[in-house]
Amino acid sequence: MGEQKLFIPKGYRKTKQREAILKVLERAEYPITAEHIFMELKNDGIDISLSTIYRNLEMLTKEGLTVKSYMMNEDKARYALPDKKNYLVCEKCGKIVIIDNCPFDKFKEELIEVHGFDITGHSIEVYGICPECQKK
Amino acid sequence: MGEQKLFIPKGYRKTKQREAILKVLERAEYPITAEHIFMELKNDGIDISLSTIYRNLEMLTKEGLTVKSYMMNEDKARYALPDKKNYLVCEKCGKIVIIDNCPFDKFKEELIEVHGFDITGHSIEVYGICPECQKK
DNA sequence: GTTTTTTTGCAAATCATTTGCATTTGGAAG
DNA sequence: CTTCCAAATGCAAATGATTTGCAAAAAAAC
Numbered sequence: 668m669g670e671q672k673l674f675i676p677k678g679y680r681k682t683k684q685r686e687a688i689l690k691v692l693e694r695a696e697y698p699i700t701a702e703h704i705f706m707e708l709k710n711d712g713i714d715i716s717l718s719t720i721y722r723n724l725e726m727l728t729k730e731g732l733t734v735k736s737y738m739m740n741e742d743k744a745r746y747a748l749p750d751k752k753n754y755l756v757c758e759k760c761g762k763i764v765i766i767d768n769c770p771f772d773k774f775k776e777e778l779i780e781v782h783g784f785d786i787t788g789h790s791i792e793v794y795g796i797c798p799e800c801q802k803k
Numbered sequence: 804m805g806e807q808k809l810f811i812p813k814g815y816r817k818t819k820q821r822e823a824i825l826k827v828l829e830r831a832e833y834p835i836t837a838e839h840i841f842m843e844l845k846n847d848g849i850d851i852s853l854s855t856i857y858r859n860l861e862m863l864t865k866e867g868l869t870v871k872s873y874m875m876n877e878d879k880a881r882y883a884l885p886d887k888k889n890y891l892v893c894e895k896c897g898k899i900v901i902i903d904n905c906p907f908d909k910f911k912e913e914l915i916e917v918h919g920f921d922i923t924g925h926s927i928e929v930y931g932i933c934p935e936c937q938k939k
Numbered sequence: 940g941t942t943t944t945t946t947t948g949c950a951a952a953t954c955a956t957t958t959g960c961a962t963t964t965g966g967a968a969g
Numbered sequence: 970c971t972t973c974c975a976a977a978t979g980c981a982a983a984t985g986a987t988t989t990g991c992a993a994a995a996a997a998a999c
Contacts (some may be wrong), residue, residue: 679851679945680944680997681996682946682947693981700986701987716946716947716949717948717986718987719947719948722947723946733847739871739985742955742986743985743986743987744958744986753916764918771927778902778929782891782934783937784893784900784932785932785933786929786932787894787929787930787932788931789928791907791928792925792926792927792930794923794925795921795923795924796923797918798918800985801921815965815976816964816977817965818977818978820977837955851979852980853979855977855978855979857957859977861953880955
């Protein structure tokens with residue numbers, strides 16, 4: 668199933684902190700914050716410094732292994748593997764649902780044609796009310 | 804042409820600072836930062852406090868008159884009128900181009916069907932290399 | 940094992956954004 | 970057009986996420 672193959676990019680060393688961070692990102696179901704990773708690891712009994720987490724997230728993002736994003740009304744960055752980059756957020760309960768078949772791909776061609784850009788990436792965030800909250 | 808009709812939302816007072824901020828947002832061609840508004844107004848000879856700008860942007864965003872977003876590799880928020888919400892960013896020169904005919908609308912129905920969300924908003928950010936930078 | 944270079948942890952520094960509070964202002968009511 | 974009060978502003982201080990300097994620890998190289 669959802670097996671990822673996150674690896675430590677070439678040129679960087681393999682450390683237990685680095686691997687632990689990757690593991691948390693792998694099992695996360697949606698974009699998470701640095702603080703979230705910190706807590707998660709604390710639960711796992713792994714002691715790590717927040718700055719190490721930030722430094723690794725910066726590296727991973729630069730290397731394209733993770734994607735950084737911000738959620739509406741939140742002041743902290745979230746990080747996720749690229750396949751969890753597009754998501755729906757429920758404005759009531761905060762539930763986050765990943766958009767699997769990214770609708771964007773179908774528009775890519777159109778955008779290239781209209782604007783002439785060589786497109787390298789994108790990020791889509793959608794807000795709404797989830798089915799459960801609609802019933803209330 | 805591009806005439807906007809930004810107004811001060813009902814229940815809020817008309818102040819010269821508020822109007823000045825709205826004016827800057829109207830003439831901006833893409834999402835701008837609070838600092839940008841501050842500078843712009845300083846140039847216009849209008850003296851205003853940064854906190855007033857932040858307070859107004861928060862209000863405008865809450866009222867739906869502006870949209871807040873973050874750009875890749877930037878740590879500060881940007882604000883724009885809703886029609887300038889979706890844009891392309893050149894990774895080389897930083898040029899920003901607004902996506903006029905938002906491709907998203909075509910997917911809205913599909914998303915509603917698949918996830919059952921009642922969709923209230925979205926934001927799309929696309930990265931790439933602009934035509935000029937491609938030539939270099 | 941020893942050396943070299945990267946990574947980490949800690950504490951202090953940054954920097955965008957927020958907040959408390961006294962003062963000013965808009966505009967409703969008289 | 971004066972009076973009055975809530976809303977808005979400015980300033981300085983506080984906040985909170987993220988970054989950074991530096992010495993110690995740990996990888997990979999030798």
